[in-house]
Amino acid sequence: MTAHSNIYPTKALQEIDAAHHWHPFSDMKSLNEEGSRIVTSADGVWISDSDGKKILDGMAGLWCVQVGHGRKEIADAVNRQMNELAYYNTFFKTTHPPAIALSEKLAKLAPDHINTVFYCSSGSEANDTVFRMVRTYWDKMCKPDKKVIIGRWNGYHGSTLAGTSLGGMKAMHAQGDLPVSGVHHIDQPYWFGEGQDMSPEEFGVLAARKLEEAIDEIGEDKIAAFIAEPIQGAGGVIIPPATYWPEMRRILEERDILFVSDEVICGFGRLGEWFGSTHFGVKPDLMPIAKGLTSGYLPMGGVLVSDRVADGLMNSGDDFNHGYTYSGHPVCATAALANLEIIEREGLVDRVKNDIGPYLQERWLRLGDHPLVGEARMTGLMGALELVPDKTDLKKTFPDTGTVGTICRDISFQNSMVMRAVRDSMIISPPLVLSHEEADFLVKSAEKTLNDTFQTLKKDGWLG
16 A cells, blocks of 8 residues: 555455554544545645545645646656765765755745844744743843744644743643743734724734733843744734734834844745845744655755855854754755756746736635625635624624634535634635635635525524
C-alpha cells in the first residue's frame, strides 16, 4: 500500500487510521467514531477522496497551496535535487547551493531593509526562533531587561511551547500550563465581534492604542517585541479596520521595541502583495514565514531578519545557539525555489491584487445578504462569513459557540467545497490559481451551503 493510492476501501482505511494515527487538534474519540475523510489525490484547486468525490479546496490545504496541487515543475525539481544531494546540514561552517539560492531570492522579494533569512521547518518553529531571537538581540544590545513579548488575544503563532504562548488562543493555553512567563496579550482588532458599539474607524484606533497602553503599563524598557499577523487567519480571518495599522505604525515607530509581522499565512501573495506587512504599509523587524514558501509541497519555514537585528546578532562575535536538523534542507529549498518561480512566472501576486481577488471578493461579499450571515468580509484571497441567528441583532450569537459552524462546515463538504469553521464563522483561503469559473463554483457552493444550513437550523430549532 502506498500513501497516495486508493487500493483499500474507505472503511478499511478509516479503521487503520483510527487504530494508529493521532490527528492534530482533534477529539480522537468522536473522529474515530465518525471516520476520517481520506484524501487520495489532488489537481489544481481540487482534491479527491477515497469515494471518488471531487471537492474544491477552499482552504488551499492549510492556507498554503498557493500554486495549486499537482505542479509537475516542483516534483521534477525535487526529484533532481534528491538524486544530487538529498540532505546535508547547514551547521559547522557548511552550506549548499539550494540554501544559498533561496536565501538570495528571499532577500530580493523581501522589503529593502530585510536581507537575511534563518531557516526552520514550519511556522511554529519560526515563531519559536523569533522568541529566542528577540530576547537574544536585546541581550546583545546591553538591554537584558527587555524580555516581554506582546501578542494579541485570538492571534495564532503555532502550537509549539513558544508559539502557543505568543498566540492568544485561550483553549490552547488551557492545556500545558501556558503561556510561558514573559508574554502579554492585548485586544484583537475584531470589529464585528467586539466593536459594534462604535464605527469601524473609531474601533480600529482604539484597538491599536491597546498596544500603547500595554507599553506604558509594562514599561518600554521591559518590552522586547510586539508580534501580530497582518490579518488573523486561524482566529477567523479578522481583517482590521482601515485605521488600525496606520495607528499601529505610528506607535511602533515611536517606541523602542521590535515588530514581528507573522507572515506564515499572509505571505507569498495571499493579500495581493508578496507580504501582508507590505499590503498594510508597516515595517517589520522580523517576519516568520512558511506555508506559501513551498506551497506546502515540502515542509519549510524561516524568519526573515531585518538588517538592524541581523547586524546586532551576527556581528556580536558570539554564536546564536539555535537551529534545527533540517534548517535550509536542500530538497525543501529546491521546492521553495520552484514554487516561487511559478508564482513569479504566472504573475500570481498581481493576479490576486488585480484579477481573481477583486473578482471573488465582489461575489463573496454578496453572501452578506443571506439571512444567516451577519457580515461577509474579504481581503486578497482570505474571506469570512459570520453566521448569526438574527440579522436584526448582530450582537446576538448562537448558543454553544462553534456547533453551528461545524454543522455548516460538514454541509459544505457535502456540497463539494472546503470551508473551515472558526467559532461560528466560515472562512476560505483558496489557491491563488483559482479561475473565474472555479470562483463562481466556490460562491455557488457557499450559497447552497448557507441555504442548507439555514434549513437544518430551522428544522432543529436553532432559529426563531
